Amino acid sequence: MLDMNPVTPRAQPGQPIDSKSAQEGPQSLPFPTIQLFSEDQTINELAMAFLAGFFKLYDENRDGLADIYDQGALFSLMVDTTNPTSEFARTNADSQKRVDFTTYIRISRNLTRVKSHQKRIHALVVGKAAVVQAIAQLPATYHPVQDAQRFSFDAWRIDVDGALQGVAAVAVHGEFTEQQSRNVISFDRTFMLVPAPPGSSAAAVGSPCVITNDQLTIRRYNGFHSWLPMPAETQAAAPGPSPALNLTPEQQEMARVLQEQTGMNAEWTLKCLESYSWNFHQAMSEFPQVRGTLPPEAFQ
Incomplete structure (x- = not known):
């Protein structure tokens, strides 16, 4: 919905996927599926440091979130109650489990369901104290951030006229578990940061950023496979490390994506993956910490 004008989707949420389309199987994509996108290495490191600190506070000390929200911060929550229709969701127990979203719906700002203009305004939480209070009332959670493959994020800079400080946008997709109910819930969360x-x-607690806007969307669990690299045969050919005789197609694909994301040359890309026993997600998540120790020739 843009400017209060609804856009009719080609497939309505909650409706099953057309059987003919489902039978066609994976489609060939013009660009590779990648788990992370960052405008550059600096913004990537900033986003990773911010997200690690944020989710730790969110799970363990929500009162501490007051340190990293701006005084005039905005927070909104949107609940999508439609049933997931992916092939994964049809057979996954967490996706099929009935979830009680009542606590979230009380402050949900889903514009497709909340029609009252007054309610829409009321559902927008304004100010640091109100934001922290609203978040504190939501169920306690656990985000499995140690399992990098379960999360995806995009991070980029935004030019804002008149802004005295740089603004960054970070959109993260992942999952969390409610501590009491053990419900697993998928989420998207977009932050505007300065x-x-x-x-x-914020600086005192080690956060590189302050949150000015926080938009959270939650839904029933739908897995994390949509952002994992697809098998090489389903993607259009793209440049990458030269195939080696002793590499499987999966390893060649991991090397190609890692080289593309990090800027390392083929030799050092393979060294990196080998040092992590070909654990792609661990190599990707820990790269920012080891980047400064690599010699210049690793990027030539």
Whole structure:
């Protein structure tokens, strides 16, 4: 919905996928599926540091979130109650489990369901104290951030006229488990961030950023396979490390994606993957920490 004008989708949410389309199987994509996108290495490192700190506070100390929200921060929550229709969801127990979203719906700002203009305004949480209070009322959670493949994020800079500080957008997709009910829930969360001022409470707790806008969308569990690299045969040919006789097609695909994401040359890409026993997600998540230790020739 843009400017209050609804856009009719080609397939309505909750409707089953057309059987003919489902039978056609994976489609060939013009570009490779990648788990992460960052405008550059600097914004990538900033996003990873911010997200690690944010989810730790969100799961363990929500009162501490007051340190990293801006005084005039905005927060909104959208609940999507439609049934997931992916092939994964049809057979996954967590996807099929009935979830009680009542606590979330109380402050949901789903514009396709909340028609009252007054309710839409009321559902937008404004100000640091109100944001932290609203989040504190939501069920306690656990985000499995140690399993990198379960999360995907995009991060980029935004030019804002008149802004005194740089603005970054971080959109993260993943899952969390409600501690009491053990429900597993998929989510999308988009943050607008500005650098933490020196001497601020955010800087004091080690956060590189302050949150000015936080938009959270939740839905029944739908897995994480949509952002994992697809088998090489379903993607259009793209440049990457030269195939080696002792590499499987899956390893060649991992090497190609890692080289594309990190900027390392083919030799060092393979060294990196071998050092992590070909655990692609561990190599990708820990690359920002080891990047500074690599020699210049790793990127030539």
